[in-house]
Amino acid sequence: MKFATWNINSLTVRLPQVLEWxxxxxxxxxxxxxxxxxxxxxPANAFTQAGYCAQWFGQKTYNxxxxxxxxxxxxxxxxxxxxxxxxxxxxxxxxxxPDGQQTVRVIGGYFPNGxxxxxxxxxxxxxxxxxxxxxxxxEMSSHPNLVLMGDYNITFDDDDVWDPVALKxxxxxxxxxxxxxxxxxxxxxxxxxxxxxxxxxxxxxxxYRDAGFRRNRGLRIDHILISxxxxxxxxxxxIDKSPRKNERPSDHAPVVLTLG
DNA sequence: ATGACGGAAGTTTTCCGA
Numbered sequence: 001m002k003f004a005t006w007n008i009n010s011l012t013v014r015l016p017q018v019l020e021w022x023x024x025x026x027x028x029x030x031x032x033x034x035x036x037x038x039x040x041x042x043p044a045n046a047f048t049q050a051g052y053c054a055q056w057f058g059q060k061t062y063n064x065x066x067x068x069x070x071x072x073x074x075x076x077x078x079x080x081x082x083x084x085x086x087x088x089x090x091x092x093x094x095x096x097x098p099d100g101q102q103t104v105r106v107i108g109g110y111f112p113n114g115x116x117x118x119x120x121x122x123x124x125x126x127x128x129x130x131x132x133x134x135x136x137x138x139e140m141s142s143h144p145n146l147v148l149m150g151d152y153n154i155t156f157d158d159d160d161v162w163d164p165v166a167l168k169x170x171x172x173x174x175x176x177x178x179x180x181x182x183x184x185x186x187x188x189x190x191x192x193x194x195x196x197x198x199x200x201x202x203x204x205x206x207x208y209r210d211a212g213f214r215r216n217r218g219l220r221i222d223h224i225l226i227s228x229x230x231x232x233x234x235x236x237x238x239i240d241k242s243p244r245k246n247e248r249p250s251d252h253a254p255v256v257l258t259l260g
Numbered sequence: 261a262t263g264a265c266g267g268a269a270g271t272t273t274t275c276c277g278a
Contacts, residue, residue, distance in 0.1 A: 009277085010267055034277090036267070061268055062276075113277060153278070172278065205278070208265035219278075251266080251278080 001098060001233075001259040002027040005108065005149040005222055006243075007205075007252035010036040011064070015043055017246050018068075019050055021254065025240070028070050029095060030254075031108030033151045035064030042066070059088040065110050065150070067093050073106075083131030087112075090132070097145065098260070104230070105143035107136065109150035114171050122171075125153075129180035137187050144229035148189060151205075151252065152223045154181045156191065160220035162201065172221055189225040192237040192257045204239050205252045212251075213244055224257045233259040 004027045008014040011032065022030065030052075035042070039058045047054040047068055056066040057078040065088060067073055073093025079085050092107040109132070114125035140146055154177045158164035167173050185191065193202070203218025212218060226234060236258040243249055 013267070034267095115277085151278095170278095207278070210264055212265090221278080248266085 001104075002256060003029050003031075003106065003147050003149060003224060003259070004254050004256045005031040005033070005151070005224060006254035007033040007110070007151040007222060007250060009034045009250045009252065011043070011066075012037055012041070013248060014250055015046060017243055017249070019046060021240075021243055022050055022052065022068070024242075025254075025256065026070075027256070029106050029147075030068040031091075031106070031149050032066040032068065033064075033108070033110035034062075035059075035066060036061060037064060055091055055093055057088045057091045063088045063110055065089060065091045065108050067091055067106060067108050069093070069095060071096055080128075080131050080135045082135060083128065085128070085131075089128075092139075094143070102145055103143070104145040104147060105139055106147045107139070107149070109148070109152070111151060111153045113153050114177065116171055117169070117174050117176070126176065126180065129177075129184075133180070133184055133187065136184065140187055140227060144227060146189075146227040147224065147230065147257070148184070148226075149224040149255070149257075151221060152181065153221050154178060155219055155221055156181060156194075159200075160203070162203065162217045162219065172219055184225065188228050190228075190231050190234075192224040192226050192234055193220070193239070193255065195231070195234055196237055202239055204255055208251050213249075222252055222255050224255055226257070230259060235260060
């Protein structure tokens with residue numbers, strides 16, 4: 001099985017790139033973030049014609065998430081039960097596994113940016129992370145096979161940061177954010193990317209400004225966390241920079257996990 | 261210290277992202 005997550009920064013702009021990427025990279029479930037469109041504008045037919053099912057949860061201008069999948073999702077939930085939120089940031093669904101017996105619960109998330117430590121948006125990010133964790137804990141108790149993937153907007157450590165000295169304690173790199181990320185892992189999850197040897201300075205996002213990608217000035221903030229039940233099946237996890245060759249790329253690259 | 265790039269809304273400028 002293959003799982004992927006990709007913040008595409010406007011599905012309206014990036015739909016052709018998503019379809020091309022799916023044609024070249026068949027996956028079982030692709031989580032998308034930052035659709036930046038309302039539900040009525042979601043291009044469901046384009047995915048159907050490409051042979052994929054889709055579940056989506058959009059919003060005007062900002063946010064918006066979707067799960068694109070080979071087989072249909074069941075038990076789809078939008079946002080975090082128990083955490084009131086007027087932003088569309090989370091979508092989850094359950095999918096059959098190849099053995100036809102087991103299922104896997106997949107949660108796709110667009111974590112809050114947080115803007116700046118000390119800001120109202122940072123406080124919202126912390127509250128959101130606590131709400132997410134309480135819900136994921138409950139989900140894991142009923143789903144031993146669970147994938148939590150998306151744009152986390154948090155780095156794990158200095159290895160995820162192009163200039164850890166200059167960016168120390170700045171947004172995505174604060175100890176408070178990293179505490180919440182470690183607390184998610186402590187539920188019994190694993191950073192799939194670090195289960196494998198990786199090139200140094202591996203990033204999933206680069207600032208559009210100042211030639212960030214060309215100079216590899218980036219952050220690793222898009223993650224795939226997998227439960228203990230799935231860890232023995234993991235065989236590869238990579239960041240795919242190939243969509244950056246497009247004329248108008250997203251500022252994020254897809255992260256792809258292979259099980260089996 | 262600031263802006264840089266890109267998208268959206270919506271009108272020449274602002275908000276926001278990371």
